[in-house]
Structures are given as C-alpha cells and as structure tokens.
Amino acid sequence: MDEGSLTKEAGVEKMKDQEIVALYFHRSDQAITETSRKYGAYCRSIAGNILQNDADAEECVNDTYLGAWNSIPPNSPENLATYLGKLTRRISLQRWRANRSLKRGGGETALALDELEECIPSYSTVEKALEQKELAAAINRFVASLEETERAVFLCRYWYIASIDQIAVAFRFSSAKVKSMLYRTRQKLQRYLHEEEQG
C-alpha cells in the first residue's frame, strides 16, 4: 500500500460501502483506495480534531486504514463510516495520550476531557465505579434519551472532539449557546451516572 494509493481522485464515483467491504474480504488493495476516497476526509476530520496536528492526524488515518485492513474480515461492518470513525477516534486518542505523556498533547481533546470530568459523580469510588462495559451501555442509554439536536451537539463535542466554534458554525448557534447546551447536558449526564451508580 504505497502512499499514492491513499490520495483522493477527484471526479471518480465512490463505491457503496458493501462494495468496499467486499474488496476487503477479497484482500484487494483497492479497498484502501476506495476507503480513502470515500472516507478519508471524514477520518482526517476526526483525527485532526483530536490531535490538532496534521502530520499526526495523517498517520492516524493511515493507521485506521491498516486497522480496517486487519479487522475486515473477520468483521463485516454494517456501517463503514462509523466503523472507520470509531477506529480513527480510538487510534487518535491513543496517539493523543502518548503525546500528552510527552507533554505534546493538549488542545481540544484536553478541554473536552476536562469538561467531561464534571460528569463524574463526586462521590464515585473505585469500588462503586461502573465497569467500562456498563458505563458504555449507560452512556448509550443516556445519549438515546437526549433530544436530537442536544444529542448531536453533545456527540460533536465529545465523540468528534469538535471545538465549540466548529459546532457553533455547523449548527448556526452562538458559541455561548453551544457552551450552555453542553453544560446542561453534562449536568444531566452527571445526574444520570449518579443514579446508575446508586442502582
């Protein structure tokens, strides 16, 4: 897989997700080309938000393609976009944490993490803490309970690690309104997690 295979070719019709997944199953290098063509910008957007560094983001996107290559098969994602998005996010967060330990981290990810810290119930203890799997399920239920716009704003911030200003532009809200919405949602999440812990 040379670098050239990852470049975007303008004007070429994009394949359907299932066709791309089929290429992975056939172990065709074309799978990466098509993935890059269709989802390269999406993955770069996620990695860029998290890492705030183009070179690091590009590496993570390439690692995402490699991750997809290694995991399809056996996986056969129904939704290739979110499959790649989750891979990119996970890889980028790992890179961000490595950078942080080298004092190179920061930016939006640090801010988003600090904001999320508010959601952790103050009386939470290690013993009481929800297991990661339970936590994921609880957060999923919480997200499902949110009104559509509130959910989208929340996920843009904490899933896509988009900046407040990016979100304001995308949703045509003022940045103050975005901050306020996020604050309210975090408060709700904190209460929700507290209730979950209380069982």
Added chain:
Amino acid sequence: MNKDMLIDALENIDSAYILQAGKSGGMLSETKQKRKKKALLRGLLIAAIIAALLVGGTFAAYQMGVFDDLWLQKPSSDPVEVVRSAIENQIDKAYTISVRVDNIYADMEETARAAAIYHNSEIADRNGWSEEYLEKHFIAVYAAYTVEYDHTKTFMRDGAVFQYFYLVQKEDGSWVIWDNSADYELTVPTESLTDKKTEESEQEEQLETEESRKAEFTAAEQAAAAAIKGWEDFEDVRTIQIYEVKTDVEKTETALTLLCGSAFAAQRGWTEEYLQDHMLAVHAIYLIEYESLEGIPAVPPERVEEDYYLLQDSSTGEWKFSEITGFMMEQDN
C-alpha cells in the same frame, strides 16, 4: 471512574447517533476543513454602528458604566453640554486623532418620537418610565461632528458623523446619555452634511428613510435581545444581562456582499433585493451568569460579544435569528 473512561466509553455509542451527529456537525462533509473561528472583529465602538438601543437591563448598563466607557460624558444640567462634552472627550480615546462638533441642538421632534416609542414599551417598564417621566426627564439631542481616527488602532469609520443622543435626567437634575442612535452619514450625502437645512425635499425624503431604517433597526435589535434573553430559560442559566445590542451597518453590508450571488443564498431563494430589505446584522454584548444545579457549582459568569444576523419575515415583519450567522462565521474562518 475517570474522564478517560468516559471518553473511551463514548466510542460505543450507537452508530446511528454518531452518523446523525456527524451529518449535523458537518463531520461527514468531504470538503470540510478544520475550522477555527477567527476572533470576530470587535470593539465597543465600531464606527458605522447604527441605532444603538440597549434592551433589557439597559439602565443597568448605564449604571455599570458601559456608557461611561463609550462616552466620556460630563454630567450637566444642560443636556446639550453633556453631549458636547461626550463628543469632545472622544479625543481622550487612544484611537482618536481629532474631533470637532459642527452642530448640536436639542431636537424636540425626535424627543417626542422616541418617547412615544418607549412609552409603554418593555424598556420603559423595566426602567419604570411612565409617560410623565418620559415627558419631563427624557430628551434627544442632535449632533453633527467630524472625527478622525487612527486606523492602526480602530476599525471605526471616521469623517462627518450625525447622531442622535438620548438622555435621561437623574434625580439631582443632571442629564446623562442613556443611548445614542445611528451614524447617519451612511444615509446622508457628504455635501449636505454640514448644512442640514438645504434642499428641504431631499432632506425630508432622507429623514423618512432614516426613520424607516431606525424603526427596522429597533425592531431587529429588540428581537435579538429578546432571543438572547430567552436563553435564560435554560436550566443552567441564572440571568443574562444585556449590555448592548446594536445594528451594525458595516457588517450588514459585508454580509450582503458575500451573500449576493452565493450558492448559500441561491439555495434558500434569497434575492439581493430581499436581503437588502430584510437582513440586518446586530452586535450584542451580554453577560451570562450560570446557575448552580443541585449543589454543583455554577460555571463562572461569561461576558459574550457576538454578531448575529437576522432576517425579517416579509409577511409578518418579525425579525428572527438566521443561519446567516453561521455562514458569516465560516467566512471569517
């Protein structure tokens, strides 16, 4: 539990929600570039700002000294002198090179017109202004002046400026500027600026235009202020104190230039004529105080300065926040 656990746990959100958020947030757009909103061009006094109207907590803004910063006014029992001092004291601002008052007088017609607008208004209610109070303790002063600014320090447009100043009288009898109107240079030809009495028919027409524009500015500003105040309904917002909401003609014109002929406007069926008649930019400054919720400390108060773009419903005349605000933020990037 720690914050890393939370952000990791978010990875497993249902794909449908991730996709939905990605689409709404523009993450799935292939042409999307990482956006960083540039700091919006700010400044308490942007030159071509028109029709300042403090709405909601306006008198509080005066009390908090907003106008003390805006106008370095010297209280006096003569309202004309208060305005004169305020204009002349602009020379003390770091960005002012020179200022000269050309013409200044109390305008009773404008006083009556403005008082009629304020009478029974929300603003009057907030400030406890009865009709009688407005008759006795409210006055409009017209001023024509010429100012030169250092453009390395300010974006304000200089030259000949015409403005109305609205003053209220304090209990000790002194007058203070409560509000000021447009810089009317934009609607008055330069040649006529120093002689307001010439070409009466043209002047009448101009005044009608100005009146009409002022009314629209006021309506748009009130709508913007009401929308901002509406955010107080959020559970975590204790109060929103609006310092100022001003129509910004320069930004309106910039938006017109960018929108006219754009795909953004075309997709929405906005013609140049429609936008010229039904779009205005306002600059708002306000303070948000947050609420403590269930023992969780409130986040610190935040002073916000934003530009908002409003569109007027051509059938109802109602002004509303529009998606042009987002469009203009993108242009700033």
